[in-house]
Amino acid sequence: MKLRRSSRLVDMTGFLLQHPHQIIPLSYFSDRYESAKSSISEDLTIIKENFESQGVGRLQTLAGAAGGVSYLPCMGCAEAGRLLANLKEQMTDAGRLLPGGYLYMTDILGRPELVNSIGRLIASVYADDQIDAIMTMETKGIPLAYAVASQCSVPVVVVRRSSKVTEGSTVSINYISGSSRRIQTMVLPRRSLKENARVLIVDDFMKAGGTMKGMMNLIKEFGATVAGMAVFVEKKDEQHKLVDHYVSLLKLSIVEQEDRLFMEEGNVVDYMRSREAEREHV
Amino acid sequence: MKLRRSSRLVDMTGFLLQHPHQIIPLSYFSDRYESAKSSISEDLTIIKENFESQGVGRLQTLAGAAGGVSYLPCMGCAEAGRLLANLKEQMTDAGRLLPGGYLYMTDILGRPELVNSIGRLIASVYADDQIDAIMTMETKGIPLAYAVASQCSVPVVVVRRSSKVTEGSTVSINYISGSSRRIQTMVLPRRSLKENARVLIVDDFMKAGGTMKGMMNLIKEFGATVAGMAVFVEKKDEQHKLVDHYVSLLKLSIVEQEDRLFMEEGNVVDYMRSREAEREHV
Structure with missing residues (x-):
């Protein structure tokens, strides 16, 4: 389904929190939300900043064909x-x-x-x-x-x-x-x-x-x-x-x-x- | 800390998912983000729509002094x-x-x-x-x-x-x-x-x-x-x-x-x- 940024952020946050230490290809999110990868990247930047400032964990971005984003739970x-x-x-x-x-x-x-x-x-x-x-x-x-x-x-x-x-x-x-x-x-x-x-x-x-x-x-x-x-x-x-x-x-x-x-x-x-x-x- | 809507949505989503079946007063969020309760209510509407359309669960809003919002996990x-x-x-x-x-x-x-x-x-x-x-x-x-x-x-x-x-x-x-x-x-x-x-x-x-x-x-x-x-x-x-x-x-x-x-x-x-x-x- 096509979603606006605000709804994408809610959905991606929930998804990442429920899939720690798993590499999620950006294409998974861009297909899921019918959105450009550049928009997904911007969403991930917002989530990353929030997770890091709140001590929830790190978002690691891996480049390349096997690339994607991975959420690592980290308590400060x-x-x-x-x-x-x-x-x-x-x-x-x-x-x-x-x-x-x-x-x-x-x-x-x-x-x-x-x-x-x-x-x-x-x-x-x-x-x-x-x-x-x-x-x-x-x-x-x-x-x-x-x-x-x-x-x-x-x-x-x-x-x-x-x-x-x-x-x-x-x-x-x-x-x-x-x-x-x-x-x-x-x-x-x-x-x-x-x-x-x-x-x-x-x-x-x-x-x-x-x-x-x-x-x-x-x-x-x-x-x-x-x-x-x-x-x-x-x-x-x-x-x-x-x-x-x-x-x-x-x-x-x-x-x-x-x-x-x-x-x-x-x-x-x-x-x-x-x-x-x-x-x-x- | 003062947060923009996009960051609030990320943070509130994570918080609600981690506190199911607990009544969170709106003042908790408005204090946490230094934001007006009306903005928090709008945030919650976005989260509610997403949770319900994605089958994550329900957000129940309880009015009154003991009121607040409560996330009930519900699988469709x-x-x-x-x-x-x-x-x-x-x-x-x-x-x-x-x-x-x-x-x-x-x-x-x-x-x-x-x-x-x-x-x-x-x-x-x-x-x-x-x-x-x-x-x-x-x-x-x-x-x-x-x-x-x-x-x-x-x-x-x-x-x-x-x-x-x-x-x-x-x-x-x-x-x-x-x-x-x-x-x-x-x-x-x-x-x-x-x-x-x-x-x-x-x-x-x-x-x-x-x-x-x-x-x-x-x-x-x-x-x-x-x-x-x-x-x-x-x-x-x-x-x-x-x-x-x-x-x-x-x-x-x-x-x-x-x-x-x-x-x-x-x-x-x-x-x-x-x-x-x-x-x-x-």
Whole structure:
């Protein structure tokens, strides 16, 4: 249909937001709106300026036959800081302490607007990397993994603790839980991950990192590569972590004798700043 | 900041899409853009026309002191039909058949763009109802539940098969699986559902409906109400279903002797049409 600029802007904005990390040929829009490519380019300039000034993300224009425009969701460091401050405040509540050094966060992870914001933040961290899939361990990491995957337009693979009749043939490995030192099993359907895929691991909580380490081994078992690791809350303690090079949003300390907890920001904003600096040096 | 109409349209579109089912006072936008309310109203008219003609959803304007504008995601019957045809095609593959009359659909449910479309369809069905929470049973229903919840701006509560250390005190009930006739348990954290909440149940697969029936009983146990039930795939067979008044997207039939499966559309589009007719009669 033929549309005026104002209607094109509304429609293109919605379309781009719903198709992150996908290259949309300009001809798609010019056909859709029966408009000249020059008009579409002007529309995109307006959208680009708005997205960048509002911290929504970047619009990348790629020239050539395979060219087009691609929207990369990017949360700025300022917005990331506000989100972390908000999460930190909601999480700092002694009522959340559970036996065994765990934290009740089912309510936080049950709210889609928070989960989607966390997903947008994690996707921003890896916006310049090639990511082919998001991996998580059942159950609580699943919403976060989908929130990240929606912003990256890639599939999610969910690792399970035991094989299920609904998943066909599976690959399983044993791993040692870093905190309890127990041997556990993790299972992934054979057809869920391709060789050489670049996989971003996302999880809700990390103590010593045994589960993360297990997922890294599982990814190797499939001939795939770990592209990154991001965790919502990590437990800060003297215990040596089994993994490094991960990004965390929040760090939890517990004073068990006093039933008190402390939350501080993880390394995510520092990591974003260093990636930004790298980009500027290229 | 002061913005021109074109930039306002981009920004407002993004904002509305990210805040479905929330009443945004016009003053929020007029303050945000340092613009007169009359200009904001004109912007909203442009967005409304576009959303409605493109089948994105409705913009409802509420007058008065508590007034404002609210975006209700609504997929039209035509788009719903195309989505169902696409899903039906992808699901009709004998390779998906698993022992016990189950279906491999982990790949489909792993793709966020499909999951989000299914979520938008289910949210559209209940767009005019008051929904306070989405409930699902772990594990495979979780992504669908979040996709619906994101479009309704309400929290998700995940029912588990056993109580977890990370969830605090819980309420559990026993139920009888409709297909295997075994006694099973379902568990929900005590603080996860409020009395009188109106709950929409969402799940990925339904055989006889025992799990659905269990969730209905669990909702009653909390003094809450079932606002609706939606399932992605239901198994079509002679077996009597334990629940009614549910909506299904697809219906699966299996010819076990021949290792063949048939998929047909569920009742969702018919249900949408009847709701639409009701609305027009009011």
